[in-house]
Amino acid sequence: AQSVSQHNHHVILSEAASLELGCNYSYGGTVNLFWYVQYPGQHLQLLLKYFSGDPLVKGIKGFEAEFIKSKFSFNLRKPSVQWSDTAEYFCAVIAYRDDKIIFGKGTRLHILP
Amino acid sequence: DTEVTQTPKHLVMGMTNKKSLKCEQHMGHRAMYWYKQKAKKPPELMFVYSYEKLSINESVPSRFSPECPNSSLLNLHLHALQPEDSALYLCASSQDWTSGRASYEQYFGPGTRLTVT
Numbered sequence: 001a002q003s004v005s006q007h008n009h010h011v012i013l014s015e016a017a018s019l020e021l022g023c024n025y026s027y028g029g030t031v032n033l034f035w036y037v038q039y040p041g042q043h044l045q046l047l048l049k050y051f052s053g054d055p056l057v058k059g060i061k062g063f064e065a066e067f068i069k070s071k072f073s074f075n076l077r078k079p080s081v082q083w084s085d086t087a088e089y090f091c092a093v094i095a096y097r098d099d100k101i102i103f104g105k106g107t108r109l110h111i112l113p
Numbered sequence: 114d115t116e117v118t119q120t121p122k123h124l125v126m127g128m129t130n131k132k133s134l135k136c137e138q139h140m141g142h143r144a145m146y147w148y149k150q151k152a153k154k155p156p157e158l159m160f161v162y163s164y165e166k167l168s169i170n171e172s173v174p175s176r177f178s179p180e181c182p183n184s185s186l187l188n189l190h191l192h193a194l195q196p197e198d199s200a201l202y203l204c205a206s207s208q209d210w211t212s213g214r215a216s217y218e219q220y221f222g223p224g225t226r227l228t229v230t
Contacts, residue, residue, distance in 0.1 A: 099161070
């Protein structure tokens with residue numbers, strides 16, 4: 001069965017620090033990859049997605065992610081975080097010919113002002 | 114308009130009640146989904162509707178009954194729920210879901226926070 005691993009369950013950073021959240025998946029074929037964010041009390045929003053093409057994907061609010069096929073990874077990055085980035089971040093994968101999206105367990109990011 | 118709306122925002126119901134959750138999207142999406150999300154956990158898929166037909170039921174108990182009256186609306190009928198069913202219920206939609214391939218990004222609604230007493 002496909003699976004998605006997010007290495008960090010809880011990350012605490014100070015404002016202006018750089019961020020990298022890890023995501024690895026287990027499927028060896030073609031995949032569609034996503035990062036979703038859930039701000040406190042708000043609904044899941046799509047941050048960015050990768051379907052094909054340039055493996056470096058830019059999303060909203062200054063986030064980017066890099067797809068490294070050889071490492072089965074899709075890590076999320078932001079050079080300088082803000083207090084408003086405090087949220088839960090979910091990596092998600094759809095394997096080609098699969099019928100549903102698989103979510104990682106999430107990383108809770110807390111930014112100190 | 115990339116919005117998925119859900120009503121009500123909050124619902125408290127007893128174990129003998131019957132209630133319904135509603136979801137609506139006007140993006141022309143042909144696939145709609147119900148998820149259950151417990152605190153600090155990722156969403157868990159319950160049902161997938163494609164072109165108004167039930168395509169996936171993830172072994173959800175029959176006390177949850179989905180309905181898709183048309184391409185814009187999705188309901189979840191609740192009856193005889195248990196306290197452990199208390200959770201955030203999320204609706205999502207995507208452009209398509211064909212032949213068992215869920216290739217498109219999903220847009221989520223704000224959810225209905227359900228408490229079963």
